[in-house]
Amino acid sequence: MKRAFLFASCVVFGLASAACGSGGGAAPDPGFQTEDAETVDLDNLEIRASGRVEVFPEAASLLQSQGQPPPSVEGLTVVVEEPLRASVNDGDATFGTGTSDTEGAFGVGGIAVREIHQSLAVRPEAAGLVRASTVIYDSAFTGARPRTDLIETRAWLVPLPFHDALTVALGEARLRGLTDDQASTLSGAGFVLGRVVDENGAPVTGARVVPEREELAGRVFYPSRDLASVSEGGTAEGGLFVYVHSGGAAESFRLGVEGVEGYVSRNVDIAPGWGLVLMMYPGRHPPP
Known part of the structure; x- marks a missing residue:
């Protein structure tokens, strides 16, 4: 069943052969820190993902300004999944689950x-x-699947008050217009929440994030630092951007950074009811 889905997804979304093929023969660099990762049995091709869950920084600041405590990072269910499979409600989208510890650390093998x-x-x-x-992990960096454990990764918590603030900043009228009146909230539409950073991890001001498909260009917005409004000109001081989905069928495409060398265009798989969090950085490795 999984192999049938793999073939069908490549046909439906028109994915590159490198991502849908076996990925064998090369020794791909996963684009993440793996210096201390355990050796993987290539015959069984199983890896482990570990890292830490943290509250999205702007969300933590918003909650603090409202006198609300941040959500706990302890005891969370942590799901490792395939965004493409999840976007089309495939039953095999989940690869494993774990639980975060008192510091938010997790590991799923x-x-x-x-x-x-x-x-x-x-x-x-x-x-x-x-x-x-x-x-x-994104095959956009190597054109292949990972072959080593993924360590020191980071997963962001998106609290409801933060989502609600972004929804207000975008405005119900705009959201309904972008979704043919199917959604009045960001999560109802489906979204990408991202940040553009430089090689040192500092937010980039004035960056423009562009979908590979021109007809999607009008769906990218840039929240102000105080989350009170959005613009279409480029990132504010925090480097944030939000892509608003149509509220309809799942879509797969790539997002890139306009006019700046070194930023790899990233895979995006999106559907109504959930969001994808994506950090855009130059090169093949995330900044420290």
Whole structure:
């Protein structure tokens, strides 16, 4: 069944052969720190993903300004999933689950590399959070699946008050217009929440994020630092951007940074009811 889905997804979304093929023969660089990762049995092609869950920084600041405590990072269910499979409600989208410890650390093993399609993401689950998955591996960097453990990854918590603030900043009228009146909230439409950073991890001001498909260009917005409004000109001081989905069928495409060398165009898989969290950085490795 999984192999049938893999073939069908490549046909439906028109994915590149490198991502849908076996990925064998090369020694791909996963684009993440793996210096201390354990050796993987290539015959079984299973890896482990580990890292930490943290509250999205702007969300933490918003909650603090409202006198609300941040959500706990302890005891969360942590789901490792394939965004593409999740976007089309495939039953095999989940590769494993774990639980975060008191510091938010998590580890999930037994991830079958042969079943990875395009990318891997981590989705923390708890009351008070929007359903949002953070990308921890993207085949866009190498054209192949991972072959080593993914360590020191980071998954972001998106609390409901933060989501609601972004929804207000975008405005109900705009959201309904972008979704043919199907959604009045950001999560109802489906979304990408991202940040553009430089090689040192500092937010980039004035960056423009562009979809590879021109007809999607009008769906990218840039929240102000205080989250009170959005613009279409470029990132504010925090480097944030939001892509608003149509509220309709799942879509797969790439997002890139306009006019700046070194930023790899990233895979995006999106559907109504949830969001994808994506950090855009130059080069093949995330900044420290």
